Amino acid sequence: MSLTTPYYLIDKSKLLINMEKVARLRELSGARALLALKCFATWSVFDFMREYMDGTTSSSLNEVRLGHERFGKETHAYSVAYADYEIDEVVSHADKIIFNSIGQLDRFADRAAGIVRGLRLNPGISSSSFDLADPARPFSRLGEWDVKKVEPVMDRISGFMIHNNCENGDFDLFDRMLGTIEEKFAPLLKRAEWVSLGGGIHFTGENYPLEKFAERLKRFAGEYGVQVYLEPGEASITKSTTLETTVLDLLDNGKHLAVVDSSIEAHMLDLLIYRENAKLSPNTGQHRYMVCGKSCLAGDIFGEFDFEKELKVGDRISIQDAAGYTMVKKNWFNGVKMPAIAIRELDGNIRTVREFSYADYETSLS
Numbered sequence: 208m209s210l211t212t213p214y215y216l217i218d219k220s221k222l223l224i225n226m227e228k229v230a231r232l233r234e235l236s237g238a239r240a241l242l243a244l245k246c247f248a249t250w251s252v253f254d255f256m257r258e259y260m261d262g263t264t265s266s267s268l269n270e271v272r273l274g275h276e277r278f279g280k281e282t283h284a285y286s287v288a289y290a291d292y293e294i295d296e297v298v299s300h301a302d303k304i305i306f307n308s309i310g311q312l313d314r315f316a317d318r319a320a321g322i323v324r325g326l327r328l329n330p331g332i333s334s335s336s337f338d339l340a341d342p343a344r345p346f347s348r349l350g351e352w353d354v355k356k357v358e359p360v361m362d363r364i365s366g367f368m369i370h371n372n373c374e375n376g377d378f379d380l381f382d383r384m385l386g387t388i389e390e391k392f393a394p395l396l397k398r399a400e401w402v403s404l405g406g407g408i409h410f411t412g413e414n415y416p417l418e419k420f421a422e423r424l425k426r427f428a429g430e431y432g433v434q435v436y437l438e439p440g441e442a443s444i445t446k447s448t449t450l451e452t453t454v455l456d457l458l459d460n461g462k463h464l465a466v467v468d469s470s471i472e473a474h475m476l477d478l479l480i481y482r483e484n485a486k487l488s489p490n491t492g493q494h495r496y497m498v499c500g501k502s503c504l505a506g507d508i509f510g511e512f513d514f515e516k517e518l519k520v521g522d523r524i525s526i527q528d529a530a531g532y533t534m535v536k537k538n539w540f541n542g543v544k545m546p547a548i549a550i551r552e553l554d555g556n557i558r559t560v561r562e563f564s565y566a567d568y569e570t571s572l573s
């Protein structure tokens with residue numbers, strides 16, 4: 208029996224392609240790779256991913272707990288700001304805690320004395336092309352940047368996290384920015400035992416020079432005598448997942464419109480925030496349609512795509528690349544049916560791991 212749409216379909220054979228690259232990079236470079244749960248936290252595939260990665264990193268108490276309980280291995284805790292009521296529980300789940308500011312370090316270092324502590328640094332440069340997502344934007348709250356302020360707290364920390372690569376598929380740009388980081392922060396790096404270079408490096412992409420990247424990481428590690436970490440989110444899961452939808456209605460208002468049983472606002476929100484089109488494959492043919500979501504939002508539009516044949520009600524549309532920053536952001540806007548989550552196993556069998564009901568909708572509020 209075929210599954211009722213909408214559902215997210217995680218294809219393990221595609222996930223494996225990324226996982227093998229992650230594993231190869233770890234082997235070549237000595238760097239450790241932690242899955243960034245903010246990007247992808249669908250824990251039903253953690254048993255599979257665990258074989259290829261060193262653990263997880265987090266942005267909240269809930270994420271650090273999920274990483275500890277569902278993924279295991281090495282668990283890093285980070286948050287822009289921890290509250291007094293959560294810090295003890297965060298520490299209980301983590302191997303390392305990275306404070307975002309000296310203020311947070313001052314406040315909570317003692318309560319985190321039993322685990323490794325670090326600080327986020329902000330180098331003031333990034334590869335982001337979106338102001339909204341640029342960690343190095345003017346007046347950024349994301350990390351400390353003044354070496355003179357950080358030096359006096361070195362007795363309480365042993366390492367740093369620097370996240371300034373954003374959707375960066377350009378190795379030369381990574382290399383140049385790391386060079387700038389070295390110039391700015393050399394006195395701190397020399398005293399560190401570990402450095403996490405964050406996420407945002409698209410090293411699992413086709414044609415990325417993995418060997419050169421590994422060599423650069425290894426050189427960096429050797430130069431400062433540090434254990435390097437990476438926090439790949441998108442790179443870990445890219446191209447592994449689709450959002451499976453069905454056409455519910457067709458309209459013609461000067462353009463051909465196809466309304467599907469999903470919503471970009473509710474199920475792929477990140478695309479809407481960054482005003483990007485969804486991806487369809489192969490996206491070739493004579494018949495162009497605007498594919499629209501079923502929420503009431505006028506701009507609930509996945510994009511315009513070309514199809515080989517005229518669409519009919521009941522046709523299936525697969526939206527590509529639906530793993531990163533999608534499932535973690537899905538919401539109940541309009542009460543639209545929440546996509547189920549299914550996994551295509553390596554042998555081709557599809558297993559549904561989660562379906563959402565009216566009770567889930569009702570209990571999401573009160």
Ligand SMILES: Cc1ncc(COP(=O)(O)O)c(C=O)c1O
Nearest residue numbers: 243246370406407438439440441
């Ligand atoms: C600190 C940190 N680590 C890791 C990531 C994961 O980034 P990506 O999913 O682009 O690899 C992010 C993304 O915002 C981040 O802020």
